[in-house]
Amino acid sequence: MTNVAKSIGGKQILCNINLEIFPGEFFCIAGPSGSGKTSLLRLLNGLESFDIGDIYYKGQSIQNSDIQKLREEVGMVFQNPAIFAETVKENLIIRKQWDKLFFVDENDLFEILEMVELPQHLLALDARSLSGGEKQRLALARTLLNKPSVLLLDEPTANLDPRLGDQILNTINQLRHQMNVTIIMVSHHIHQASKYATKAAFLIEGTITETGPISILTNPVTEAANLFLKEED
Amino acid sequence: MEQSFYIISWTDVFVSLVLVALCLFLIKWWRIGLEKTILIGTIRSFIQLSIMGYVLTFFFGLDHWIFMVCLIIIMILIASFEANRRLDVPIKGYFMMNVFSMSITVFIVLGTILQFILDLKPWFYPYAMIPIAGMIIGNGLNSSTLTTNRFIGELAHREDEIDTLLSLGASPRAAVDTSIREAIRAALIPNINGLMLVGLVQLPGVMTGQIIAGVDPLIAVRYQIMIMYMWLTTATLANVLIQGMVYKHFFTSKMQLRKELFRVNNL
Ligand SMILES: Nc1ncnc2c1ncn2[C@@H]1O[C@H](COP(=O)(O)OP(=O)(O)OP(=O)(O)O)[C@@H](O)[C@H]1O
Ligand SMILES: [Mg+2]
Numbered sequence: 001m002t003n004v005a006k007s008i009g010g011k012q013i014l015c016n017i018n019l020e021i022f023p024g025e026f027f028c029i030a031g032p033s034g035s036g037k038t039s040l041l042r043l044l045n046g047l048e049s050f051d052i053g054d055i056y057y058k059g060q061s062i063q064n065s066d067i068q069k070l071r072e073e074v075g076m077v078f079q080n081p082a083i084f085a086e087t088v089k090e091n092l093i094i095r096k097q098w099d100k101l102f103f104v105d106e107n108d109l110f111e112i113l114e115m116v117e118l119p120q121h122l123l124a125l126d127a128r129s130l131s132g133g134e135k136q137r138l139a140l141a142r143t144l145l146n147k148p149s150v151l152l153l154d155e156p157t158a159n160l161d162p163r164l165g166d167q168i169l170n171t172i173n174q175l176r177h178q179m180n181v182t183i184i185m186v187s188h189h190i191h192q193a194s195k196y197a198t199k200a201a202f203l204i205e206g207t208i209t210e211t212g213p214i215s216i217l218t219n220p221v222t223e224a225a226n227l228f229l230k231e232e233d
Numbered sequence: 234m235e236q237s238f239y240i241i242s243w244t245d246v247f248v249s250l251v252l253v254a255l256c257l258f259l260i261k262w263w264r265i266g267l268e269k270t271i272l273i274g275t276i277r278s279f280i281q282l283s284i285m286g287y288v289l290t291f292f293f294g295l296d297h298w299i300f301m302v303c304l305i306i307i308m309i310l311i312a313s314f315e316a317n318r319r320l321d322v323p324i325k326g327y328f329m330m331n332v333f334s335m336s337i338t339v340f341i342v343l344g345t346i347l348q349f350i351l352d353l354k355p356w357f358y359p360y361a362m363i364p365i366a367g368m369i370i371g372n373g374l375n376s377s378t379l380t381t382n383r384f385i386g387e388l389a390h391r392e393d394e395i396d397t398l399l400s401l402g403a404s405p406r407a408a409v410d411t412s413i414r415e416a417i418r419a420a421l422i423p424n425i426n427g428l429m430l431v432g433l434v435q436l437p438g439v440m441t442g443q444i445i446a447g448v449d450p451l452i453a454v455r456y457q458i459m460i461m462y463m464w465l466t467t468a469t470l471a472n473v474l475i476q477g478m479v480y481k482h483f484f485t486s487k488m489q490l491r492k493e494l495f496r497v498n499n500l
Contacts, residue, residue: 045400047489067488072402082397094398098407139397146401 013039015206017053021199023149026176026183028197030190030217032228036206037186038079041152044184045076057150075148079155079186081139083130089123092142104145112141115171117164132159137168144175151175153185157192165189169196190217190229204228250275289363298357305343305366309335316374321382322495324482331374334474338373339366342467350459365463368439372464373471380420380472381479387412388483389495396490405484413480417472424468428461437461 014036021027031037042048043055046067055062062070084091092109095102110120116137122130130138136159143151151172157165173196175181187193194200194217201211202225209222220226253275260267292304313331320327343366347356388395391412398408431437436444439460443453483491 046487047396047400049485049487049489063487068402068404071400076400078393078397078400080393082391082394084394095401095403097410098403143401 013206014043014050017203017208019201019208019211021182021184023182024176024180026173026196026198027185028193028200028214028217029184029186029203030188030193030200030225030228031186031203032231035203037203038154040203041076041154041184041186044150044152045074046070047076072146073148074150074152075143075146076152077136077140077143077154077156079158081135081142083127083135083138085126085128087123088118088125088127088130088138091127091138092123092145094142095146108145112144115144115175116141117167117171133161133164136160140168140172147179148181150182150184153183153187155186155188157187157189162192165192166195169193172196194218202228289359292363293359298355301357301359301362304363305339305370308367308370309339312370312374316378319378319382320385322385324381324479326482327381327479330475330478331377334377334471334478335370335373337474338467338470339369341470342369342463346459346463365460368460369463369467373467376420376424376468377471377475380416380476383419384409384412384416384476384479385495387415388490392490392492399488399490405480405488405490408490409480409483413476417469417476420472421465421468424465428465431457431461 017040029037029040039048043050044062046062057065057070057074084094089109092112093102093104109123113120113123118134118137118141122134127135127138136156140153140156153172156168156172160168169192172183172185176183185193185197194214197214197217199212200214200217202209202216202220202222204224209224210216210220212221216225218229220229253271257268257271259265260271288304292300309332313328313335316331317328324330343362346365347353347362351361353361388409394411395408399405437457437460440450440453440457443456444450483494485491
């Protein structure tokens, strides 16, 4: 990702973003509310365009790649994921609606549910009756069924209690090893994130102020990041 | 029973203004405050329909199919323009989409009627062809405009769902599938209800007109049945054709939802 900038309606939302993320990393992006974290992930998933600069995935500019394939490979889990008015199972296999060849067998489904710690008996339930945290895990499972090689997570632990949040991050981390998935996560829970992340960056007011090893999450060099951490505590 | 139909004279029409006067009186009395609009409406309907009468007489006298087709094209153009004005959110190219979808709808529905149902001589017998074309165009565009406005509402309401589907690799068409289906269903329900309720309370307009004009009710009923089936097909056809084009307007070439088009400041 080089020199990417984006503005919407005359308002600069992201400016001069330079990031390099390598396969297999667990990259954590931290920053205050409204700093552009969600917007950044949406760019990576191809849900929005940027004005200048370019984003490369596997050495190829995402502007020239097959956008649907890109979205499958660089899967995204939203901050407030949309849950469809159907059963949990139908939510998981939603892809069937446009991909007639898509098929998941029961065992794969159970395995995915286990990964995200959702009990199997939920499958037949109306997905809208799930709790906020369960919905988030359902969305994660749904994206995972696409077998992405990059996973964009927008505050995946926001609605979860610390134990479950830990558990999910642990699962995600295992996935990273087992399936060689690269993780790009946006999080407010810096201490929790620093247990699993391998690299981190601060995004403040639409700019990356700092990139480096996870130690910067608790010990940033730049003043802006320090200020943000102080406010968080 | 040898009662022939009554020819209403212009004097009779003027006398019917008594009804409008009564309406105006009530409106004034209760200070509902629509006097001006009602007056304009009264005058406009009078002028428009009178002109229409002369236009129809003129065209009916021309007695060549080419003129009838021209008249239908003019009707499609005017109706499409009107439909364009009734959109909640401007859609680029909507006028042309309407012209296109209406031309096909009229061709199929009117074609079926003229070819297989009404055995008219000549086939373009204007007394049947033009009013039926008018009904197809009017009802079709009415329905498809409702659908489009509903579709825009669905998009605004479901933008998170649509984003989620896109993010999972769905095509724009798949991502708006529910929105399109909901919108078309909503627009077809009045038509279907019409089929259910027709004849129970109120006699439909075409039938009423024919009966007043002295046609045997049994024949008027047959016309009415055909027309109701025609409306249903017209609405479905027009909606499907229009929605198949409209949704594309709300996506970029990169398959991104153009939210700015239906965000609140635009509605
Ligand atoms: N479509 C849009 N139109 C106008 N402004 C927008 C739009 N999308 C985002 N913004 C603005 O961009 C900024 C960044 O938004 P973004 O959602 O990326 O923040 P965030 O870092 O994810 O915040 P949070 O932690 O609260 O989720 C915000 O100020 C927001 O108001
Ligand atoms: Mg956000």
